[in-house]
Amino acid sequence: MAAVATPGHVYPMLGIARYLIAQGHRVRVMTGALFRERAEAVGAQFVPFDAQVDFDYRYLERHFPERAALPPGNAQMALALKDFFAAPIPLLDRQLRAAIAAEATDLLIVENCFYGVLPLLQATDRLPVIGIGVTPLSYSSRDAIFYGPRIPPALLPLELPREQLVDEATRVLIDEVQQSFNAAMVQSGGGPLQQPFTDALIGGCDRFLQLATTALEYPREDLPAGVRFIGPLRGAVAARQGGCEWDEADPRPLVIVTQGTLANVDLRQLIVPTLKALAGLPVRVLATTGGRSVDGVPAQLPDNARVRQFISFEHWLPQAALLITNGGYGSINYALDHGVPLIVAGTGEDKLEAASRVVAAGCGINLHTSEPDEAQLRQAVQQILSQPVYRQRAALVQADYARHDALAAIAEEVAALTG
Structure with missing residues (x-):
């Protein structure tokens, strides 16, 4: 297995x-x-990245100082794709x-951003490869363009060409990123990609298993035959659980807030x-805070708030309103696996x-911002808590997710490709 x-x-x-x-593999x-410690804790052997490309995600600005000068968005993402994903x-x-x-080795499993697998996917005598979609399905099919306008395909007129969907500045970024990937492929001894780099990985795998369903992901008419929606992972790696934060009889709705583990x-x-x-x-x-120090939070918290480095989503999401x-x-x-709106x-x-x-x-x-102000947040929270439709729609996704068992589906594909 390989992962960014x-x-x-x-x-x-x-x-x-x-x-x-646990299945005997x-x-x-x-x-x-x-x-390393986490990998060995689940019983896996560990193979560390070469130190030249082993970047500490907590301090990416040290490795890529120009990243800090760019605001979040397409330009920053293009830089990351060229320097963090393509160059290695x-x-x-x-x-x-x-x-x-x-x-x-009987099988290789990679997550969808491990682009180090692209040269291997070009080989004719390679071992089977399964891709796991841990980010939104980034296949630029006819009805959905990565880096595109981010408009649901169902709303796009069929006659609207790509040139009208993507502005010139974004097209330039897309071309620059693709050129970086092609240069890396040639440097690896292979040929330039014949498709966008995301498509080359998704379509190049023998199976590509997306960790969601079409209740969340856009349904597509022209996805590769090997793409399968398998639902979310459940209880992937146990999170650390803190103590009791409030009286269990407290009737106030619970709102959880996270900045994730990278953009925090x-x-x-x-x-x-x-x-x-x-x-x-x-x-x-x-x-x-996703593991980040709580020093960035004011020492005097509001009476209704608690801040922790880690929480157990398995414990708290079933109680959450938002x-x-x-x-x-x-x-x-x-x-969404717990029916919680966002x-x-x-x-x-x-x-x-x-x-x-x-x-x-x-x-x-x-x-539509990485830095919302207090008024935006307060209004959005009040809107979701006062309008049941958001909870009802989240429940529909939850019901569809409940029909899927991602780990069982992965084990089934592993058996099919190694049997």
């Missing part, structure tokens, strides 16, 4: 690894050295092939304004893609 070295990409893979190990996990491909490709050759350098973007915005409302507010998130796909899926305030990484799906499914509000 950030929690949102590694943790789902470790949950899958733990399940497959032997699993090696290749990712950043930060995750040649080295990751060599390391991946060496790991496969070092021991008898500045807690003043979402967590702090949420605490202030909801201080006067009859709600309880539970904020998690999740406020910066748009991490894992957090969104956790919430407010999304994030524009970095794949956040806009995720937010557009929440709105299309009718189970939340997109604030």
Whole structure:
């Protein structure tokens, strides 16, 4: 198994690894050295990335200082795709092939942003590969364009061409990113990609298993035959559980707020304004910093608020009336698997893609900013808590999710490809 070295990409893979190990498989996990302890804790052997490309996700600005100068959005994402995802491909490709050759290997499983697998996917004599979709399905089919206008395909007129959907500045970024991936492929000894890089990975895998269903993800008419929607992971890696935060008889609705585990350098973007915005409302507010120090939060908290580095979503989401998130796909899926509506305030990484799906499914509000003000947050919270339709739509997604067992589906595909 191989995964980009950030929690949102590694943790789902470790949950899958733990399940497959319990089924009798032997699993090696290749990712950043930060995750060695967690990988070994689930029973996997660990293969660390080469130090040259083992970037600490908590301090990306140290590795890519120009990233800090760009606001969240397409330009920042394009930079990350060129420097963080494309540039390491040649080295990751060599390391991946060496790991496969070092021991008898029957199957490779990668998450959808591990682009170090792209040169291997071009080979004709390779082992089977399963891709796991841990971010929004980024296949640029006829009715959905990655980096596009983020309009649900059902609303797009068929005659509207790509040139009218994507503005010139975005097209330039897309072309620059694609050129970076093509250069990395040639440097790896392969040929340039014949498709957009996201499509090459999704379509190049023998199976691509998306961790959601079409209740959240846009249905597509022309996806590759190997793509399968399998629903969300449940209980992937146990979270740390804090103590009791309120009296269990407290009737006030519970609002959870998270900035995820990557875009949480500045807690003043979402967590702090949420605490202030909801201080006067009859709600309880539970904020998690995703492992970041709580020093960025004012020492004097509102009476209705609690802030923790980690919380157990498995424990708290069943009690929640609402999740406020910066748009991490894992957090969104956790919430909807419990029927909890969402407010999304994030524009970095794949956040806009995720937010557009929440709105299309009718189970939340997109604030279209990574730095909402108190008035925006207060109004959105009051809107969701006062209008049952958001909860009802989230319940529809929950019901569809309940019909799926992602881990069983993965085990089924593993057996089919190795049997």
